[in-house]
Amino acid sequence: EIVLTQSPGTLTLSPGERATLSCRASQSVGSYLAWYQQKPGQAPRLLIYAASSGATGIPDRFSGSGSGTDFTLTISSLEPEDLAVYYCQQYDTTPFTFGPGTRVEVK
Amino acid sequence: EVQMLESGGDLAQPGGSLRLSCAASGFTFDNFAMGWVRQAPGKGLEWVSGISGHGGSRDYAASVKGRFTISRDSSQNTLHLQINNLRAEDTAMYYCVRYSGSYYLLAFWDYWGRGTRVTVSS
Numbered sequence: 001e002i003v004l005t006q007s008p009g010t011l012t013l014s015p016g017e018r019a020t021l022s023c024r025a026s027q028s029v030g031s032y033l034a035w036y037q038q039k040p041g042q043a044p045r046l047l048i049y050a051a052s053s054g055a056t057g058i059p060d061r062f063s064g065s066g067s068g069t070d071f072t073l074t075i076s077s078l079e080p081e082d083l084a085v086y087y088c089q090q091y092d093t094t095p096f097t098f099g100p101g102t103r104v105e106v107k
Numbered sequence: 108e109v110q111m112l113e114s115g116g117d118l119a120q121p122g123g124s125l126r127l128s129c130a131a132s133g134f135t136f137d138n139f140a141m142g143w144v145r146q147a148p149g150k151g152l153e154w155v156s157g158i159s160g161h162g163g164s165r166d167y168a169a170s171v172k173g174r175f176t177i178s179r180d181s182s183q184n185t186l187h188l189q190i191n192n193l194r195a196e197d198t199a200m201y202y203c204v205r206y207s208g209s210y211y212l213l214a215f216w217d218y219w220g221r222g223t224r225v226t227v228s229s
Contacts, residue, residue, distance in 0.1 A: 034215040036152075043202055043219040044144075044152065055217065087152055091215050095168050098152045 002026055002090050004099035012105040019075040021102045023088035028068045032092035035064055035073045038101075039084045047086075048073065080106050109133040109218045111186075111203045116223030123193045127223055129186040129203030136184040137161060140206035140214060143177065143188050145199035146222075155201070156188065157211035166211060170196075193227045200224050 003026040013019055023033065031051040036044040046055040048064035051071055061076045075082055085101040115127040129141070142157035156177040158165045165177050176189040186203055203220035 032213060032215075036216075038152075043221050045219060046215065046217050049207070049215045049217070089152070089215070091213060094166055094212065096154045098154075100151050 001095055002029060002093055002097050004088055004090060004097055006086075006088060006099035006102050008102060009100075010103045010105060012107060013078050014107045015078055015080055017078050019078050019082070019104055021073040021075075021086055021104075023066075023071040023073070023099050025069045025071075025090055029090040029092035031067050032090060033064075033066070033071050034089045034091060035062075036087045036089060037082075037084045038087065039081075044087065075104070078104075078106060082106060109205065111205065111218060111220035113201065113203050113220045113223035116201060116225045118226045118228065119193050120229050121193055121195060121227055123227075125190045125193065125225060127188040127190065127201055127225070129220055131184045131186065131203075131205070134205070136179075137181050138209055140209055140211040141179060141186045142204050142206060142211060142216070143186075144202045144204050144216070144219075145197075145225075146202070147196075147199045150199075153199075157206065158186070159211060160209035164210070190225070193225075195227050197225060198227045 007022045033051045035048040038044040052064045087101045088099040112130045143155040156167045158177045178187045200222040202222045204216040205218040206214040207217045208214040
């Protein structure tokens with residue numbers, strides 16, 4: 001099973017700041033990596049797929065990069081509504097697995 | 108508009124059974140693989156099961172294999188998850204998910220339902 005680790009565990013930033021979230025896989029997943037955002041009390045929603053492609057309707061302040069084992073989700077200018085837990089997920093190999101999440105808090 | 112509405116979650120006793128359902132609309136149901144992802148209270152996300160667009164292939168997480176059965180009804184555009192021999196560790200919110208393609212390999216989840224809650228307790 002592919003293990004995903006995410007860092008940091010919690011990220012606290014002010015509105016307008018840049019957020020950089022990392023995800024590392026225990027073995028290569030190519031570009032088969034997605035990012036999901038889960039706001040408090042809500043279901044997750046897809047942000048990024050294929051490591052760097054934005055999902056429909058996602059603001060362009062969200063971007064993804066990386067391949068192989070190291071991936072990054074960047075929020076270029078944090079908005080108050082970006083308060084959420086962000087999960088990376090690999091869909092290269094079953095069982096599909098998630099990282100433990102990064103909690104983003106907005107000051 | 109793509110919509111998935113789950114139902115069937117309940118409080119159940121260990122060893123009992125539940126059948127979860129997911130009513131899908133806004134897309135051609137047979138063209139997409141479907142699945143279930145769960146989230147225990149205060150915990151992260153765990154993939155549970157997936158089924159191909161025409162139902163011919165299914166896959167399960169090791170933690171549920173032999174106890175859970177996924178199925179789909181094309182006439183009703185509905186996905187089901189039969190859960191038998193419930194355990195305390197099955198307590199979670201169960202989300203219905205749509206895969207991005209007709210097969211569940213190399214496909215991400217582009218739409219999620221709001222979830223249905225399963226609680227296993229005596």
